[in-house]
Amino acid sequence: MIEWPLLSLLIWLPITGGIFILFFSKSEWINPRWFALFTVAATWALCVPLILFFDRDASNMQFTETVSWIPTFNIHYALGVDGFSVPLILLTAFCTLLAVLAGWKSIQKHVAQYMAAFLIMMGLMHGVFAARDAILFYMFWESMLVPMFLIIGIWGGDNRVYATIKFFLYTFLGSILMLVALIYLGIQAGGFSIEDFQKMPLGLTAQLFIFIAFFMAFAVKVPMWPVHTWLPDAHVEAPTGGSVILAAIMLKMGAYGFLRLSLPIAPDASLLLNKWIIALSLIAIVYIGFVSLVQRDMKKLIAYSSIAHMGFVTLGLFVGYLLIAEQRSVESMQLGIEGAFVQVISHGFISAALFLCVGVLYDRMHSRLIGDYGAVVDRMPIFAVFFVLFALANSGLPGTSGFVGEFMVILSTLQANFWIAALAAITLIVGAAYNLWLVKRVIFGQASHGGISSLEDIDFRECVMLLLLAGAVLFVGLYPAALLNLMHTSVDSLLQQMMQSKIG
Amino acid sequence: MMPFHFSDFQFFLPEIWVAGAVCVILLVECFDFKEKHKWIYGLTQATLLGALLLTLPLWWMEKRVVLNGMFAADKLATVAKGIIYLVTAMALVYAREYVHVRNFEKSEYYVLTLTAVLGMMVIVSGAHLLSLYLGIELLSLSLYALIAMRRDSSLALEAALKFFVIGALGSGLLLYGISMIYGVSAHLDIRSVAEFAAETSESRLMLMLGVVFIISGLAFKLGSVPFHMWVPDVYQGSPTSVTAFISSAPKVAAFGLVARFLMEAFPVLHGEWQQFLLILAISSMALGNIIAIAQTNIKRMLAYSAITHMGFFLLGVLVGTGQGNAAALFYIMAYVLMSLGAFGMVIFMSRAGVEAEKIDDFKGLNAVHPWYAFIMMVLMFSLAGVPPTVGFYAKLSVLKSIIDVDMVWLAVVAVIFALMGAYYYLRVVKTVYFDAPGKNLERFVLPPRDLRVVLSLNGLAIIGLGLFPYGLMLLCQQVFA
Numbered sequence: 006m007i008e009w010p011l012l013s014l015l016i017w018l019p020i021t022g023g024i025f026i027l028f029f030s031k032s033e034w035i036n037p038r039w040f041a042l043f044t045v046a047a048t049w050a051l052c053v054p055l056i057l058f059f060d061r062d063a064s065n066m067q068f069t070e071t072v073s074w075i076p077t078f079n080i081h082y083a084l085g086v087d088g089f090s091v092p093l094i095l096l097t098a099f100c101t102l103l104a105v106l107a108g109w110k111s112i113q114k115h116v117a118q119y120m121a122a123f124l125i126m127m128g129l130m131h132g133v134f135a136a137r138d139a140i141l142f143y144m145f146w147e148s149m150l151v152p153m154f155l156i157i158g159i160w161g162g163d164n165r166v167y168a169t170i171k172f173f174l175y176t177f178l179g180s181i182l183m184l185v186a187l188i189y190l191g192i193q194a195g196g197f198s199i200e201d202f203q204k205m206p207l208g209l210t211a212q213l214f215i216f217i218a219f220f221m222a223f224a225v226k227v228p229m230w231p232v233h234t235w236l237p238d239a240h241v242e243a244p245t246g247g248s249v250i251l252a253a254i255m256l257k258m259g260a261y262g263f264l265r266l267s268l269p270i271a272p273d274a275s276l277l278l279n280k281w282i283i284a285l286s287l288i289a290i291v292y293i294g295f296v297s298l299v300q301r302d303m304k305k306l307i308a309y310s311s312i313a314h315m316g317f318v319t320l321g322l323f324v325g326y327l328l329i330a331e332q333r334s335v336e337s338m339q340l341g342i343e344g345a346f347v348q349v350i351s352h353g354f355i356s357a358a359l360f361l362c363v364g365v366l367y368d369r370m371h372s373r374l375i376g377d378y379g380a381v382v383d384r385m386p387i388f389a390v391f392f393v394l395f396a397l398a399n400s401g402l403p404g405t406s407g408f409v410g411e412f413m414v415i416l417s418t419l420q421a422n423f424w425i426a427a428l429a430a431i432t433l434i435v436g437a438a439y440n441l442w443l444v445k446r447v448i449f450g451q452a453s454h455g456g457i458s459s460l461e462d463i464d465f466r467e468c469v470m471l472l473l474l475a476g477a478v479l480f481v482g483l484y485p486a487a488l489l490n491l492m493h494t495s496v497d498s499l500l501q502q503m504m505q506s507k508i509g
Numbered sequence: 510m511m512p513f514h515f516s517d518f519q520f521f522l523p524e525i526w527v528a529g530a531v532c533v534i535l536l537v538e539c540f541d542f543k544e545k546h547k548w549i550y551g552l553t554q555a556t557l558l559g560a561l562l563l564t565l566p567l568w569w570m571e572k573r574v575v576l577n578g579m580f581a582a583d584k585l586a587t588v589a590k591g592i593i594y595l596v597t598a599m600a601l602v603y604a605r606e607y608v609h610v611r612n613f614e615k616s617e618y619y620v621l622t623l624t625a626v627l628g629m630m631v632i633v634s635g636a637h638l639l640s641l642y643l644g645i646e647l648l649s650l651s652l653y654a655l656i657a658m659r660r661d662s663s664l665a666l667e668a669a670l671k672f673f674v675i676g677a678l679g680s681g682l683l684l685y686g687i688s689m690i691y692g693v694s695a696h697l698d699i700r701s702v703a704e705f706a707a708e709t710s711e712s713r714l715m716l717m718l719g720v721v722f723i724i725s726g727l728a729f730k731l732g733s734v735p736f737h738m739w740v741p742d743v744y745q746g747s748p749t750s751v752t753a754f755i756s757s758a759p760k761v762a763a764f765g766l767v768a769r770f771l772m773e774a775f776p777v778l779h780g781e782w783q784q785f786l787l788i789l790a791i792s793s794m795a796l797g798n799i800i801a802i803a804q805t806n807i808k809r810m811l812a813y814s815a816i817t818h819m820g821f822f823l824l825g826v827l828v829g830t831g832q833g834n835a836a837a838l839f840y841i842m843a844y845v846l847m848s849l850g851a852f853g854m855v856i857f858m859s860r861a862g863v864e865a866e867k868i869d870d871f872k873g874l875n876a877v878h879p880w881y882a883f884i885m886m887v888l889m890f891s892l893a894g895v896p897p898t899v900g901f902y903a904k905l906s907v908l909k910s911i912i913d914v915d916m917v918w919l920a921v922v923a924v925i926f927a928l929m930g931a932y933y934y935l936r937v938v939k940t941v942y943f944d945a946p947g948k949n950l951e952r953f954v955l956p957p958r959d960l961r962v963v964l965s966l967n968g969l970a971i972i973g974l975g976l977f978p979y980g981l982m983l984l985c986q987q988v989f990a
Contacts, residue, residue: 027879027883030879074979075902075978075979075982076979077979077982077983077986078905078906078909078982115875115876118875118879140905143896144896144897144901147895147896147901148895148896148897150895151886151890151895154935154938155942158939158942158943159875159942159943165943166939166943169939169943170932170935170936170939173931173935174928174931174932174935177895177928177931178928181924181925181927181928182921182924184905184908184924185908185912185917185920185921185924188905188908188909188912188920189912189917191909192909192912192913214917
């Protein structure tokens with residue numbers, strides 16, 4: 006194993022870079038754009054040893070670092086990664102690059118602050134995925150809101166103030182209740198190590214309250230119906246880079262929270278409440294799917310479709326308990342959770358790609374309304390290829406990453422309950438409907454006005470962004486085993502924790 | 510009667526030093542020479558520094574009660590005094606230019622600040638109900654005069670008068686409570702009162718009645734609901750430099766009052782006074798947060814925020830454990846830094862003839878001075894309790910001590926109110942970052958360097974203590990070890 010603190014570097018290198026940009030924003034010799042790109046590239050370089058030296062067969066945390074931080078409360082600066090964290094850290098690094106590139110030209114005011122905000126947020130997000138101490142986790146989790154608040158508020162659209170305050174308050178409400186639960190657990194366990202929380206026995210009543218508190222935090226982040234209303238607002242108003250990070254990473258934190266905290270810490274409460282979660286997931290999948298169908302704003306459409314897709318994630322995570330009730334095999338539970346996690350990663354790529362596509366169009370036409378486009382393919386053929394690919398991936402075309410996760414989740418659900426699976430599967434048709442209809446109205450059809458004829462196709466920078474994403478979408482779609490191998494062991498140990506009652 | 514030892518002197522040497530310095534400064538005032546105010550300002554800062562140096566060694570000494578049980582020298586007093594000096598020195602840096610350009614830079618400003626400091630020192634070292642009362646009066650009288658120093662401002666005069674009347678009422682209640690306790694126990698020094706309260710069973714009710722009056726008096730001083738009405742008017746009406754001072758150092762003294770009156774004198778009645786503090790705390794958090802949302806004047810908003818924070822602070826006190834007390838002390842220290850910084854920012858935005866009192870006066874600060882916009886943001890997020898700022902750990906330690914005694918429901922109530930509070934702090938951040946620069950910034954004059962440096966350090970301290978809160982937490986725990 007390597008000796009140097011890889012995870013700390015992954016966290017603090019981008020943060021230091023961000024602070025550096027802020028301080029030297031006025032000097033001539035440093036270009037914030039290139040410096041940010043350089044910092045992201047350096048962070049990418051750090052990801053290489055992370056994946057090379059990651060031991061896929063070990064179920065315990067790896068690359069661990071533990072330093073006593075606040076001994077009075079027994080809080081540690083404890084980091085470590087497992088098969089869930091590593092893909093998410095890679096995804097974060099990947100998406101930050103996109104966010105930096107997305108703002109390359111379209112951000113003209115406070116460039117240094119824009120780049121710094123994304124770099125700092127990158128470090129904080131790595132911290133969320135790497136923290137092994139509950140308070141450290143909470144600290145990263147909450148501080149991340151601050152740069153995002155500023156990103157939406159400073160560089161957002163017309164209604165940005167409303168959107169960003171709504172975003173902040175919604176997420177703050179959820180997470181502050183989680184804080185109470187974490188403190189309670191910390192007192193019970195005599196320390197704030199998440200691993201201790203997972204091992205500790207806990208009465209059912211306590212588990213229920215803790216589960217609900219966690220649920221508030223994670224359901225808002227995912228977001229699940231009915232606490233999803235901040236998402237369309239935040240997405241529509243955020244600049245493209247902000248939307249990418251929101252959709253690709255922030256939403257995933259909710260799913261990560263369920264995996265890391267809710268399921269292992271309160272398995273009995275999860276067992277008791279899983280029907281409700283599954284019901285909410287189905288509402289998200291079906292109802293929000295139909296809501297997406299009627300959107301006139303492209304960003305809103307993608308935002309709603311994100312909610313529907315994240316419904317598959319929560320469905321896959323919690324369907325396992327139905328399988329236990331039906332006394333099905335462990336393999337089918339595994340399938341559900343792995344499917345949910347593949348969906349997490351895949352949706353990260355696809356939603357990022359779609360938001361970037363909308364950003365490309367918005368930079369040219371300054372409109373997000375579907376009605377303002379049409380026949381874009383005539384002027385932007387290369388762009389049209391990418392757009393169609395991502396739209397199809399979003400509707401779950403086999404061969405793209407969107408197919409793998411949803412298919413696995415549905416397969417797993419099918420063994421638990423035919424009707425739930427049927428309902429979820431049928432809505433794939435709705436998904437195909439709104440995606441294809443979007444393509445039809447934006448890319449093909451009649452040009453809505455003369456402005457379309459002056460459009461220019463994507464330049465080199467945009468092409469690189471979309472090419473990277475297309476590669477990722479196809480790679481996960483064609484060879485999901487790469488991702489599955491990475492997390493297999495972690496899923497196994499999660500399943501053990503999920504099935505072991507903690508009462509008594 | 511305890512015999513007086515000459516070595517006892519060292520315990521109250523800081524008080525003697527400050528009192529002596531007050532006399533010296535008053536004498537210097539009589540002479541007329543060039544740049545007199547600068548000299549007096551320097552002397553005042555030197556006095557505070559000297560007092561700090563004299564107080565520091567007491568940290569390593571055993572707890573002692575000297576002067577016939579009037580005066581306690583313990584860790585609580587030492588820590589509180591240290592914070593009071595530091596905060597006062599910072600408040601004076603913020604005040605210097607402010608009072609100068611507004612033509613009320615008189616020597617009395619500095620002298621009254623020092624006498625207020627002396628009053629606070631007497632409070633935090635009070636081991637006797639009357640010496641506590643003496644300290645309160647010394648502090649309050651100095652503050653009344655400080656507020657009224659701006660004679661040409663009717664708002665300031667109104668604030669001073671209001672503060673005086675309400676303060677007198679509060680002191681009256683306190684004194685009434687003290688007299689009841691004296692009536693049943695025939696003691697005034699805290700140790701004997703505590704012993705009496707522990708033994709007696711028949712006079713418990715009478716003692717309790719006294720405690721009720723004392724709590725009401727304390728609530729006046731702290732500004733918690735329902736005794737809060739003076740806070741917004743006084744915060745708004747006072748010259749901002751005075752508000753910065755009132756909102757910071759006296760809160761530390763108020764902690765001393767609460768510690769001496771409740772934690773030390775009546776630990777046996779904890780079950781009873783806990784109920785009162787519970788009501789005070791919850792209603793303060795509720796009312797402060799809700800009304801703060803409607804404010805457009807930043808000083809008033811910060812006043813309501815102060816009410817809220819006092820409510821949160823009382824949560825730590827009402828727990829009644831050593832950990833709760835330490836959490837409350839930590840909370841006060843953190844709050845004092847934040848509040849001072851916030852009013853420092855208000856002073857930063859003001860200039861000759863312009864009081865930047867509206868939240869709108871901060872519009873677009875980020876476009877002109879990103880660094881100070883950043884500090885304002887840090888202060889606001891810290892007040893809201895968002896990590897990684899010290900405000901978060903203040904809330905965390907209070908919440909932890911509440912949950913430790915199985916009052917989870919109270920923790921949930923507290924965080925819900927904290928969420929409400931986040932809204933109006935966010936609105937300030939919004940004004941600073943999202944709005945276009947307003948009129949106030951067109952003719953903006955950068956304040957002098959010392960203010961900017963101290964303000965920056967103030968902001969950085971809030972992040973620094975947010976990342977590494979351990980030292981300060983340990984200090985608070987040792988006070989109540």
